[in-house]
Amino acid sequence: MLSSAEIIVSFAELNAIAVMKLEKTVVIGGSIAGLLAARVLAEYCDSVTIIERDKLPLQPHNRKGVPQSVQPHVLLVRGYRILEELFPGIGSQLSAAGALTIDWLREFYLFAQGEWSNNAVAPSEIVSFTCSRPLLEWTIRKRLVEFSQIKFIEQHRAIALLTNSHKTQVTGIKLQSLTGDGIKDLPVSLVVDASGRSSHAPQWLEDIGLTPPPETIVNPFLGYATRRYKPPENFTADWKVMLISQEPPQNTRLGYLAKIEGGELIATLGGYGRDFPPLNEQGFLAFARSLSSSCFYEIIKDAEPVSPIYAHRATANRLRHYEQIQMPKGFVALGDAVCALCPVYGQGMTVSALSAMVLKDWLNNSQLVTSRFQKNLAKSNALHWILATGQDSRFPTTAGRKQPNRLNKLLAGYNQKLMQMSNVDTDLRTLFAEVSHFLKSPLTFYHPQVILRVIRSSKQKIKEIKNL
Structure with a gap:
């Protein structure tokens, strides 16, 4: 008969065996969530394959598969600290590539409720970086190539899940080449869906006879317009990021201006309730002039445009409740594929980083029960969802809003x-x-x-x- 100590050892060995079964894994999507998930998986798997629809650029350029990449992205301090944990020294690489450090207490200027924030404070440790999304992704990809077990399959898309005969275990994915090379099966022991807002996983689950996750959508009908500028001659500013904030329920308009790599400014206008900023120069400037502070307009009116004006309107908060359904073994979903937040709050990349850490904890401490991962992820996402939708619900034009009590x-x-x-x-x-x-x-x-x-x-x- 086994002693209690021997039983404890036996359970520990079973857990170790459960982790060691992850010989081959695949991550669908090569954006922030997918890249960080792959980095975590590299600690546990002999082979990690990232499936990406695009031909990945060799330099930090925009790509078709991430249409929002031309819009500004905020790397919150918690997100940056997770990056440093996963990729020690990545801050130095970002700086070398042109990203700017930002002390968010001293160099973030906020205009709200009729006045500017008081930034006359001592230097703080609330520091991250301001840069473009393509530069951040490119820097992360450069670090991932250092891992021999990670590889990319570019210009392919996942079109279905492969399963065992009982439909209880996902055994791989079906891949379609986007260059005319046909369809092939890729067998793996774990599939991670990090394909973002456009994820087809709910349909894949339905195709194998399972119930797709219910969805909650809160849509503020926020539209963005973004343009890059070369600053005016002799331009100086103590700030590195400036935000002229919307103020529900009446003031629907906002302006976001940030210094990024290459000495450029990225300028974004936004409007709630379909109060979309125009995409022509005259209308763009007129919208900027209508903001509750004139500072944004005064800077860009004399600046030199170096890009077209790009629109982005896929801003609805969308939550897929994978934690409420029966999940097959060998399949999990994370990032925007599960919880996509209105981007105005700058949470997206950091929530994706937190998702990667939930994945890491799951790989460390469980027997790879996929439903347990989705429940843990739901807990991690819950507060960020409440904050975003709570603010958006203060606009009466928001669809799916909860009436404030x-x-x-x-x-x-x-x-x-x-x-x-x-x-x-x-x-x-x-x-x-x-x-x-x-x-x-x-x-x-x-x-x-x-x-x-x-x-x-x-x-x-x-x-x-x-x-x-």
Whole structure:
């Protein structure tokens, strides 16, 4: 008869065996979520294959398969720290390629509620990078080629799942060449769907007789227009990213301006509720002039355009509830293929990085039960989903919005007050930045000491106004 110690060892050995069965894996999609998933899998698998529809560029150029790549992307501090964990020293490579470090307390200027943020603070450790999406992906791909077990199959798309006869185990994928080389089967032990918003996995599951995941969609009908500029002559600015924010429910317009590699500015206008910015030069400038601060317009009106104006309107929040269905063994989904958020909040790349870490934890601690991974991922995504859809739901034109109850209205009012008071209270400003960059939980906002600090700062500001 086995002792309790021997039983514990036996279970540990079973877990090890479960992990070691991952000889070959495939990741569908070569964007941020797929690249980071492949990096994690490389620690556990003899072979990791990334399937990508595009011919991947040898330089940091835009590509057809990521139409949103021309739009600005924000690498939040938590996301950058995960990149450094997975790719030690990647910050130095980004800098060498032209990316700019940004201290989000000192170099991010926010215009909201009629005033600019107070950036007269000491240097902080809330630091990441501002650069284009193509540069970030290119830098990550360069690091991945250092792993001999990772390879890319370009210009192919996955069209179906392969399964065992009982449809309980995914055994691979069916690949279609986009260059006319036909269709072939790729047998693997684990398929990771990281193909983004356009994922066909729900249909694949239905095709093998399983129930596809239910979906929740909250669509704010936000449209973007983006253009790159060469800054005006003798241009100087203390900021590296500037945001003139939308303010629900009435102010639907926003402007985002960021310094990126090559000495360029990336300028984006946005409008909620189908208040889309025009795609011609005159209309683009007129829309910029209509923002609640003139700073955005004053900079770009004298700048030299170096790109066309690109539109992007696929901005709906979409959540696929894989955690609610029976999943076949050997198949998981993550990134935007599961939880795609309205990009205005800059969460997307960091949520994808967090998804990769959920995958890492699952590979470390479970017997590769796919439903367990999807439940863990749902927990990781939940708060980010609530934050994005909660803000978007404050616009009455948002489809699928939840009607705010008394508590929602109370919290929204408090959050506005906290943001306003962060301009006069350095500790509150630091906390606001830490929460915005996923370094602390949003629940920290509602700690009794923080609430008391907001009240005190508010009273102090009222007193100063009366003394003027």
